[in-house]
Amino acid sequence: MSERMNELYNLTQKAQKMELINEEIALGIYQEIFENYTPKISKTYESGIRLLEKRHRYDEALSICKRAMELIQEDQISGTLGRFESIQERLERKIKELNPEPVSPEKKSFKLNYKVALFFFFVLIAVFFLFKLSNPYEDINVNLEGKEALEGADQIFGTSKPGETNSDEQAYPITESMIEITSTEGLKNHDVTRINIIPQNETLGFGILVAAGTSEKRCQEIAIDVVKTLAGAASATYSDIKGPGIGSLGEIYDYYELVISVGTGITEDEIIARGTKNKGSSDIYWRKSQN
Template sequence: MSEKSNELFILTQKAQKMERINEEVALNIYLEIFENYTPKISKTYDSAIRLLEKRNRCQEALAICNQAIELIHAQEVSGVVSRFESIQDRLERKLAEQGKEIGPEPKKSYTFKPIHLAVPLAIVLLFFIILRFTSPYDELSVDLEGKESLEGGLGSLFDPEETDTIEIDYPVTDEMIQLATDEITKNVDVKDAGIIPQRDTLGIAIIVAPGTSEARSKELAVLYLKALAGAASATYPDLAPPKEDTLGDLYSHYDLVITVGLSNDEEDFTAKGSKNKPSKELYWRKLN
């Protein structure tokens, strides 16, 4: 697999996973895919079209649909052309009803650039295992309050007006995220989890099982944060690792936006929090 194909595969897997956690984040990853790659799987086109149409962004959805039809005819994408032709008809009817001109694909402005940094996995695993056995994570009981909240939710991490000009001192890598996610999903009440780095902000999202309490949701979020900070401190020795009463040094370099819930719908949230870089504590918002 070429480097470009590997990058496309990683982004596609991340987008598909984030669909179950936060659709806005997933959509922005799909848009990044279509801006820089030509997907070969029809499901990628179908998912992007569905998320765009759901948000009434029919012109963008139609452009991707037209691309899918063209590539299926050229046998560059596997898929059923009649299905996309049906979607094409539906989108064109919607645009006609809205009185909008059916034109070419609008210019994309999203520039989400995930940071990729190769770190020897064996070293990270070794340090993380050592850290795991020296940090009493399973004794946590966390209810941190009282610091200023970041505005917006996980979807607000992606601002099309911004560019990736911020230099990150301690980049969060895919390997760190995978280690932390593997650790948190060992909990039977965690159904899925994801971490999205965007410039100097980390979006943390966890899908929990029905019946999970607010207190337990907060506890799981802290466990996830500590697992990530542990992996980071193993890679960057000058970062202090998390302890029983601290999250570690990593989060003095990142703002945090945290959502925990039964789904990515706000009414299903069981905990929602944030942290600014200068703060030592998490701020948990009151749920409706």
């Protein structure tokens, strides 16, 4: 055995034994071998690849893998090409997972606009239908005949207040400025990614997108904060109505019903919290989570 082959043999034996004691030292020995020698046994290459892959150094492992494949094709080392092809495929997949292909600005913009458009559509649909689905009294068969004669009926059923008109023109319209102020303040919460507020006649639709992992309780807290912010902006615009306070979301909601959806997206399983409020109610009714 030549002196150089003897050195390679001793280094390989040392590296294999060191794997059981200290993998970092063993990896250093394998790297020294690959830099200065051409091992003839495929196991040596596999051991070096394994230690590098274990440390997520996939590019270096792939380089050794390709070198082994070239040597096998040249009949310079033992081993099967198929085994290293399998290793190559696995390493390339892991490299791709760590470095995903960048999405072009055009493609990203399309996805964002598509999602926003769907979210607007969802909130509009919710304004018309979610309120009925969310009614806390929907499972109770109630005879509403003569409800106006009941004591406190105006508070329970939201009947007209003295002097209140049924005109289609809203007494205190929600302006773009109020919505902009509310959105700006709401987005200061680190877990809020988008806020949509849609006035529709006497109903206000709130659509709030939050970060993944946000709890149902936190979603409700965010929604209440956004609702109160809008009430504060309304009271600053209309001096004759009061803003939010203890036990009150704000007097603006004596004139609007609320439909609230908070979630990470627009599909049914992405909505985390749903809430509604009648004009005559002081609190938001939160639907029980399906999860």
